[in-house]
Amino acid sequence: MFPQRRMRRTRIRHIQPLLREIHLTKNDLVAPLFVDETISAPRPIDSMPGQFRYPINGIASIAADLWKRGLHAVLLFGIPKEKNPDACSAFNAEGVVQQAVRRIKAEVPGMVVITDVCACEYTDHGHCGIIGESRNGPDLLNDPSLELMNRIAISHAESGADIVAPSCMLDGMVGSLRAALDDEGYEEVLIMSYSTKFASALYGPFREAADSGFSFGDRTTYQIHCGNSRQALLESQMDADEGADILMVKPAGFYLDILAAVSELGLPVAAYQVSGEYSMIKCAAERGWLKEKETVLESLTCIKRAGADLIITYFAADVAGWLNEKQ
Ligand code: PBG
Numbered sequence: 001m002f003p004q005r006r007m008r009r010t011r012i013r014h015i016q017p018l019l020r021e022i023h024l025t026k027n028d029l030v031a032p033l034f035v036d037e038t039i040s041a042p043r044p045i046d047s048m049p050g051q052f053r054y055p056i057n058g059i060a061s062i063a064a065d066l067w068k069r070g071l072h073a074v075l076l077f078g079i080p081k082e083k084n085p086d087a088c089s090a091f092n093a094e095g096v097v098q099q100a101v102r103r104i105k106a107e108v109p110g111m112v113v114i115t116d117v118c119a120c121e122y123t124d125h126g127h128c129g130i131i132g133e134s135r136n137g138p139d140l141l142n143d144p145s146l147e148l149m150n151r152i153a154i155s156h157a158e159s160g161a162d163i164v165a166p167s168c169m170l171d172g173m174v175g176s177l178r179a180a181l182d183d184e185g186y187e188e189v190l191i192m193s194y195s196t197k198f199a200s201a202l203y204g205p206f207r208e209a210a211d212s213g214f215s216f217g218d219r220t221t222y223q224i225h226c227g228n229s230r231q232a233l234l235e236s237q238m239d240a241d242e243g244a245d246i247l248m249v250k251p252a253g254f255y256l257d258i259l260a261a262v263s264e265l266g267l268p269v270a271a272y273q274v275s276g277e278y279s280m281i282k283c284a285a286e287r288g289w290l291k292e293k294e295t296v297l298e299s300l301t302c303i304k305r306a307g308a309d310l311i312i313t314y315f316a317a318d319v320a321g322w323l324n325e326k327q
């Protein structure tokens with residue numbers, strides 16, 4: 001009778017597709033977009049081959065192209081013309097993200113527009129909020145930065161953003177934002193919290209993309225160390241308790257165990273395949289060492305398998321194209 005159970009029967013070539021458990025779809029994907037107030041034509045990002053910064057007046061047509069491919073959500077990052085210690089250009093009604101949101105919503109009303117709520121692209125020191133002297137030296141000040149995040153999120157909501165995505169890993173951030181948004185009548189605006197965000201070397205290429213490198217220190221006093229899984233889970237649990245609508249694990253690929261655990265908390269979960277994950281695949285593929293399409297589809301399928309409901313990926317437009325070809 002040996003072997004009674006032949007697993008290879010389930011993998012007979014024309015049976016396989018029927019039994020596949022995880023299928024990527026275009027509704028799983030969120031495309032990040034960089035909008036740069038200082039340029040008038042798209043500018044390639046060297047550290048992320050195939051990615052561009054777009055000028056404000058070009059962003060609506062990019063969003064329209066993504067929509068035509070069948071993508072329904074974008075995540076916006078802004079590069080402002082001015083940086084200040086207090087990040088005041090981040091909550092200006094005429095700021096880069098605010099203008100971009102209005103243009104996308106006017107051109108493609110159905111597009112789900114998500115905005116990154118953080119200060120690191122808007123501060124001259126490059127940290128994610130207000131810097132000041134703490135008991136232990138200069139650091140990101142928690143409570144004064146909360147106020148700043150509220151103002152940024154409200155200005156994004158005012159411009160028409162559907163979802164705000166605070167990424168600065170402050171304590172009390174989600175509760176504070178929820179109260180501020182509700183206070184202003186934006187109870188229908190969702191909060192997608194970067195609830196479990198690690199201090200990762202994989203953000204390297206993003207620093208050039210968003211011009212958000214920091215001038216001193218690091219981000220380890222607010223982001224999580226890669227070895228801390230209980231802390232990682234507690235961070236997401238707390239954001240859930242404070243009213244987050246969507247949780248996030250970032251980066252994605254190195255942190256699938258965390259993603260699986262966070263997906264058990266009962267809320268939708270987004271996974272962010274970050275710039276370093278993108279560029280590693282892209283560069284190896286450019287050298288002919290990896291097959292790009294196969295590697296990308298494998299990476300995203302595994303992220304979905306681990307529990308992601310949404311995947312933020314710089315490959316979104318390519319993947320939509322590949323999924324469209326298949327039909
Ligand atoms: C800023 C922010 C970062 C990323 C998204 N939002 C960088 C950081 O925290 O240092 C990284 C995204 C990527 O690498 O693709 N808060």
Ligand code: ZN
Pocket residue numbers: 118119120121127128167168
């Ligand atoms: Zn930041």
